[in-house]
Amino acid sequence: xxxxxxxxxxxxxxxxELLAGGETTxxxxxxxxxxxxGISQPAVSQHLKVLRLNGFATVRPDGTRRLYxxxxxxxxxxxxxxxxxxxxxxxxxxxxxxxxARGKRERRLREESGTPGGPPPQASPGPDEGxxxxxxxxxxxxxxx
Numbered sequence: 001x002x003x004x005x006x007x008x009x010x011x012x013x014x015x016x017e018l019l020a021g022g023e024t025t026x027x028x029x030x031x032x033x034x035x036x037x038g039i040s041q042p043a044v045s046q047h048l049k050v051l052r053l054n055g056f057a058t059v060r061p062d063g064t065r066r067l068y069x070x071x072x073x074x075x076x077x078x079x080x081x082x083x084x085x086x087x088x089x090x091x092x093x094x095x096x097x098x099x100x101a102r103g104k105r106e107r108r109l110r111e112e113s114g115t116p117g118g119p120p121p122q123a124s125p126g127p128d129e130g131x132x133x134x135x136x137x138x139x140x141x142x143x144x145x
Contacts, residue, residue, distance in 0.1 A: 003078050006054045011037055011047050014105045019057060019070040026059075 007013055011033060017127050018024055018032060030044045048068060051057035054073045 001050070001054050003056075006050060006056060006074075007078070009047070009050075011039065011044075012051055012056075015047055015051060015068075015093070016056060016070060019068055023067045023069045023081075025062075026068060034137050055056060 007016075014036065015029055018029055026045070026048065029048065030041050033039065033044045033047070034041065048057065048059075051073065052059055052068075055071055058069050058071045060069075061067075
């Protein structure tokens with residue numbers, strides 16, 4: 001079974017989320033999945049088996065309990081495959097980080113100047129823009145038509 005076939009099922013993704021927190025007993029996994037998805041214990045066991053057989057989870061006995069954990073190897077393979085597509089979201093995230101840093105800088109400058117909570121400094125209009133008007137001066141041209 002291909003990794004995305006395994007990860008395509010929401011129950012198996014949720015089980016992996018639970019396992020990401022550390023080793024978890026089959027009983028604890030079953031209780032959460034039954035509550036959230038309304039499926040039977042044998043169905044949860046089948047999902048655990050699929051994860052185990054496809055290398056996404058490991059299991060070890062601990063007395064009468066079975067402890068499951070994430071095996072990161074197939075997730076690394078998925079991560080490597082996703083490298084081909086990171087360019088689609090990395091630049092927007094970098095731009096978001098820049099805007100967040102800009103906002104923090106503006107807040108810090110306002111606080112240092114003694115005007116906390118005041119309006120942020122107005123940016124200068126770009127070369128193709130005219131002077132900026134307050135929102136109260138902007139009228140809706142659709143009403144005049």
